[in-house]
Amino acid sequence: MSDLLERLRGRGWRMTAQRRVVAEVLDGEHVHLTADEVHSRAVAKLPEISRATVYNTLGELVSLGEVLEVATDKRAKRYDPNAHTPHHHLVCAQCGAIRDVHPTGNPLADLPDSERFGFTVSDVEVTYRGVCPNCAAA
Amino acid sequence: MSDLLERLRGRGWRMTAQRRVVAEVLDGEHVHLTADEVHSRAVAKLPEISRATVYNTLGELVSLGEVLEVATDKRAKRYDPNAHTPHHHLVCAQCGAIRDVHPTGNPLADLPDSERFGFTVSDVEVTYRGVCPNCAAA
DNA sequence: TTCCTATATTAGACTTCATCTAAGTCAAGC
DNA sequence: GCTTGACTTAGATGAAGTCTAATATAGGAA
Numbered sequence: 001m002s003d004l005l006e007r008l009r010g011r012g013w014r015m016t017a018q019r020r021v022v023a024e025v026l027d028g029e030h031v032h033l034t035a036d037e038v039h040s041r042a043v044a045k046l047p048e049i050s051r052a053t054v055y056n057t058l059g060e061l062v063s064l065g066e067v068l069e070v071a072t073d074k075r076a077k078r079y080d081p082n083a084h085t086p087h088h089h090l091v092c093a094q095c096g097a098i099r100d101v102h103p104t105g106n107p108l109a110d111l112p113d114s115e116r117f118g119f120t121v122s123d124v125e126v127t128y129r130g131v132c133p134n135c136a137a138a
Numbered sequence: 139m140s141d142l143l144e145r146l147r148g149r150g151w152r153m154t155a156q157r158r159v160v161a162e163v164l165d166g167e168h169v170h171l172t173a174d175e176v177h178s179r180a181v182a183k184l185p186e187i188s189r190a191t192v193y194n195t196l197g198e199l200v201s202l203g204e205v206l207e208v209a210t211d212k213r214a215k216r217y218d219p220n221a222h223t224p225h226h227h228l229v230c231a232q233c234g235a236i237r238d239v240h241p242t243g244n245p246l247a248d249l250p251d252s253e254r255f256g257f258t259v260s261d262v263e264v265t266y267r268g269v270c271p272n273c274a275a276a
Numbered sequence: 277t278t279c280c281t282a283t284a285t286t287a288g289a290c291t292t293c294a295t296c297t298a299a300g301t302c303a304a305g306c
Numbered sequence: 307g308c309t310t311g312a313c314t315t316a317g318a319t320g321a322a323g324t325c326t327a328a329t330a331t332a333g334g335a336a
Binding site for chain 1: 207210211212215228230231237239242243245246248249250253254255257258260261262263264266267268269270271274
């Protein structure tokens with residue numbers, strides 16, 4: 001966590017209380033929070049922080065590659081602090097819960113040139129969908 | 139296309155002018171339209187059709203499995219009329235253009251039981267991202 | 277330390293995409 | 307050709323996110 005703050009400082013970030021709090025919230029729990037959830041948790045630590053700042057900070061963290069945006073459904077974006085170890089996602093179609101997963105195989109290699117249509121392909125996201133044990137029980 | 143309309147009638151759809159128009163728009167071009175684009179094209183054929191009806195109809199087509207929702211970015215959802223042949227998507231990170239692609243390999247088989255966390259996994263979406271030739275040239 | 281200024285933060289208005297509501301309309305079976 | 311419940315409508319509402327203009331402050335300079 002202090003790692004993250006160090007890295008940010010090293011990148012010329014002006015270290016404000018607000019940014020520290022947002023970084024701490026993300027770094028504290030390895031779950032996939034929405035911007036609103038990040039904001040609520042940040043407010044708990046720093047009551048006067050505004051939504052705009054949370055959005056700004058999340059956007060900056062994403063540009064810096066410290067955090068990933070995950071758009072598993074059309075609801076709110078979620079933010080994934082686990083940006084440094086490649087992984088994919090398993091999403092519950094009912095409750096929206098997300099787990100990080102590590103499939104075998106290399107999907108990038110599975111896309112033949114003939115299927116690239118001249119694109120420069122740089123990235124691939126794999127999203128598994130299903131029903132989580134909780135929702136299956138209910 | 140008349141196939142589609144036939145299938146829908148067979149499923150008990152009340153065949154209104156509006157639904158026919160929406161189905162025609164989707165079936166006419168194999169591109170990935172947003173709800174708003176579907177609405178514009180529908181309006182061209184049937185000026186009094188409302189946005190709500192377009193959304194309703196798209197939602198029904200999705201529930202019936204005739205059309206797929208694609209959420210490649212956080213902008214508007216897109217609707218993919220190509221629901222009957224399995225495929226994945228290649229998205230331009232700059233302009234948002236989408237192509238259907240058919241990678242080799244079977245990503246569902248690439249997710250070991252140990253990585254399923256008790257979920258019943260039913261589906262997998264693979265989204266390749268890159269830059270399309272148009273945007274690369276610009 | 278104090279000052280200065282570019283950078284960051286704020287509240288709240290605004291935009292976009294989507295859903296809801298209540299009233300009116302019409303397809304299809306009788 | 308009636309009737310009726312499913313369908314459609316305009317516009318209000320909601321959710322998520324972005325923008326703006328005014329204010330505050332981190333961190334370097336003196």
